[in-house]
Amino acid sequence: MFLTRLRDALTEADVVDDPQIIESYRADHAPGVPAGMPRAVVFPRSAEQVAAVLRAAVAERVPVVPRGAGSGLAGGANAVDGCVVVVMDRMDEIVRIDPLDGVAVVQPGVRNTALREAAAEHGLWYAPDPASRDFCSIGGNVATNAGGLCCVKYGVTRDSVLALQVVLADGSITRLGRRSIKGVAGYDLTGLFVGSEGTLGIITEVTVRLRPLPPPAITVVASMPGLTAAATAVQSCLTTMTPSLLELLDRRTIRAVEEWKGLGLDTSAAALLLAQTDLPGEAGEAEARRLEQTFTEHGALEVYRSETAEEAELLLGARRFAFPALERLGRVYLEDIAIPRGRLADLLAAVERIADRTGAIVGTFGHAGDGNMHPTIVAPWDAPEAGTAATAAFHAIMDAALDLGGTITGEHGVGLLKRHGLAGELDDTARRLHLQIKQTLDPYGLLNPGKALPSMP
């Protein structure tokens, strides 16, 4: 009956119940998070088709799991038993790029990189750049409020989203926000949907702002003698400059990358700092010099500055390989905590203490300039008992971030992975507020049930 309704609303080929195909839509990229068994996977091609799916789901009380490209790291797109997975992949049209307005309108299935490339043809730039940009969707980016490498200067996805078309739980279609940069008529419901991880509605169109393409960046790399020296160098940079990128890799991460890729990194360093400036011309040169100088003042063992745009990009390789390099070493538990900018040294010290205490192997890298770090716990394949230490460390690191005034997740989202951590972050009233809003927008609790939200206080 449910399937019949779906097949009536969508074309035959866009409704799938073949268990073999379904299998590949059960889980996202989060390792070790449970995934249920969907009864169907659908690939709508319009907001109206999404609305029809939701109306059918409400009529028969079928849970609905929205899914973009499935690159999520929190289990947010993981199926729950008996659900319909709504894959937004086939709504992948770039509806319009308007260079004069500095605006693009896209369907949610468009890949981040596809939007960037289309904007670049007009000399424009879509700033948000998650490391997964080649294989994640704009809809998923909006639903998770994805971050990336450029946030330290250009903000997160939320800062680029002007308007959304959304299908609500009851199948009604609405437009939120506007095409102007500014606007304060009504509540910021666009912002409410950004980062809502598929629990409030399904995003069917996204209007984003584009910026002028920045000038080619200069990359500055420094190997640092200690984590504290690295963290205080980051601090110093931020009080006087706004670099366009400011990343850190710790020793274990450097070694994992070096072992795998042989880039010639200094494996004796305690940390590698990677910074970029994209100021134009002489100002860029000057900022690069100040970055070098700041790193040197904080005891850098070696400082290097890129000479060409290609080299600038090449030097980022170490950062781009960080996570896959650690993944090679075993089963990984990827953290995504964020702390106030000034507490980076404290956080890095806390992570070291936690690793010592639990016996977990932790490699840490991430967006140092935003205080958003990815301590990555590795449980070697040949040490099955390492899982216990890893789990203990995973929780302890979240607690440490909260103790420092931070958050359990800076960009990946809560999904299934971090639901229990919410109780430590949100006070009772805030938790109640979340559940009231969810209840108001999704009275039957069908949208992505069991994800992203705290339990009742």
Next chain:
Amino acid sequence: MFLTRLRDALTEADVVDDPQIIESYRADHAPGVPAGMPRAVVFPRSAEQVAAVLRAAVAERVPVVPRGAGSGLAGGANAVDGCVVVVMDRMDEIVRIDPLDGVAVVQPGVRNTALREAAAEHGLWYAPDPASRDFCSIGGNVATNAGGLCCVKYGVTRDSVLALQVVLADGSITRLGRRSIKGVAGYDLTGLFVGSEGTLGIITEVTVRLRPLPPPAITVVASMPGLTAAATAVQSCLTTMTPSLLELLDRRTIRAVEEWKGLGLDTSAAALLLAQTDLPGEAGEAEARRLEQTFTEHGALEVYRSETAEEAELLLGARRFAFPALERLGRVYLEDIAIPRGRLADLLAAVERIADRTGAIVGTFGHAGDGNMHPTIVAPWDAPEAGTAATAAFHAIMDAALDLGGTITGEHGVGLLKRHGLAGELDDTARRLHLQIKQTLDPYGLLNPGKALPSMP
């Protein structure tokens, strides 16, 4: 009984029912918007006292009107009959400035300028700069999501707010957001409260991000031969640069300022463009040259660039006097529409047509770089019948902004002034959503009733 409860919860001196004192807390700065008669005005000194006021209000179903400094331009802080006005003035402490975290924590009654000055002592900058900065409160800025002159590069208030303490309608106190720059745990309830105009809760503490103080700006001024030339010059700037300020004054505004202040402005020009760049050193010089060049290419009659920081600030005088200069000419109806950036020429033309058609006198100025303009309709004191033309023009300009894909209010908020305009901006489902959220958070509808929200579709 209600007053007794208030006097029990607050000190005697912080509860006022003297009609003469009450009189000065009945209305904000919006001309011609109705204001009711409060039964009391209270000046709480802590979140707990605010909570006590709200509990008393709920118990006796007394409407509550939150009020900052009363500088609002939409009647948002206007009293309703029988309400208690909650003035946040006496919660005016800068709780903490943390230079390492780049964060300030303030009570809502702190003046915008006071926060700026306190931050500057640490070499830091609170970006949002409404023209009212000397006499508006941070709480009011947050509640209206205030804009200003620097938004074109640095965003609106929302972009600087990290966390809030809020007292909800039932008197419960909660903390939303966090001290880290990034964070995606839970819904963006901080963002939901920013711009909610006192209808969802009372803001009792605000955590904002601070930035490094930008280098001294260079101002470039150009007098333009036509509105379309001015608008296309603005366009050209934005496709390749991000100036830190980009404002426009039309001929009527130039003349009003010149008549009053005699600054030596070119009163034959159709428009004056004011731009700033705050890039450091040579990059700033280069950007200033490109601004000059762009204005020249679009037919500027005259272009001038400031030589010193003092002169740069002085040249902004023309812009800062714009509204008061028009106010001298009669009763004013201040618009605050915003349109997609590329539609500025269309908007300016539409405003001229509307003025012609209705016979209204309109002077237009505003944040051209954001497409957020303030067409100001002047009904001369000696022409009482001009009010009808003014009202017609006021509505027609909102419609024109909506037709161009924009909004009825870019920064001042809806308040009482623009409630009827919401029906044109929000679709039925979006209006229903607004009312559902309001109902959930404020079931008795006591917080700022009759303001900011659309009516039921």
